[in-house]
Amino acid sequence: MIAYINGLLTSIEEESIIVEVQGIGYEIFCANPFYFEPSMNKELKVHTYHHVREDAQILFGFAKKEDKYLFSKLLNVSGIGPKGALAILAGVSVADFVGAIEREDDKYLTKFPGVGKKTARQMILDLKGKLVDWIPDEENEATIFYTEARADQSLVAEALEALEALGYSDKELQVIKPELHKVEADKVDDYVRHGLQLLLKA
Structure with missing residues (x-):
């Protein structure tokens, strides 16, 4: 090679x-x-x-090496070929892309040419948690976001457990989960409250 x-x-x-x-x-x-x-x-x-x-x-x-690394990882995602991977790299920095993957922002990912919702979800499934550690700068945007996102995920997980205890089904909770990850909150109660609002709208 x-x-x-x-x-x-x-x-x-x-x-x-x-x-x-x-x-x-x-x-x-x-x-x-x-x-x-x-x-x-x-x-x-x-x-x-x-x-x-x-x-x-x-x-x-x-x-840059990190661009090559991301390109190689994108090729491992079902539905993305070399042209699609290049199109993604043409429109985003590695840090911004990793941030979108970590926060499961499929709306952001579908802005790239040829990336539909199914492919965006596949990218999240295949790449989440696998890109950040390779980026050497501990203070870069993606690493900072990753640390914050891990804390948010823990709060969201607790909130979903609380909502399940209230009688909501796993299917209902999976629908609102992506929206909960977009919420910025410091307490489980805040996520539960927002989750109830989303469930009532559904």
Whole structure:
């Protein structure tokens, strides 16, 4: 596998860049090719994902390791191919994407091209809790959100147990669970109160 390429950036196209290494030009497909424009006709390093299939071998390129890592994880999600993964990376930072996964924000995720509600839920199911630890900066937005989200999830879980004790079915509670995760509260009682409001509206 080709992990990265060091070479001369000789061309920027709509979907790809060309990096020349010892007389060989490598076409590398990118989410935002023009991101590399300041390096035109200069030496640069591009982190690459070597995608092999029966009829082609394709290089996908990234400026940062975390972008490559997220791309590789997205490919493991049912319903997302290389083009879909690139489209996601073109429209979001890794930290923002991880934040959306951790708070189960399927509305945010469905804004990306080709991502419907089913695919968004699959991304959450496959990726939640698996991305944050890899991001090295402990103070980045995603890590901070992850810590807060874990605390919120504990309060929501307790609130759902309380609502179940009041006689509400698991099916009813699963419907309001995503909405409860969007609520910012410090006490279980606040989540229970909001949950009752949602259940009465259902």
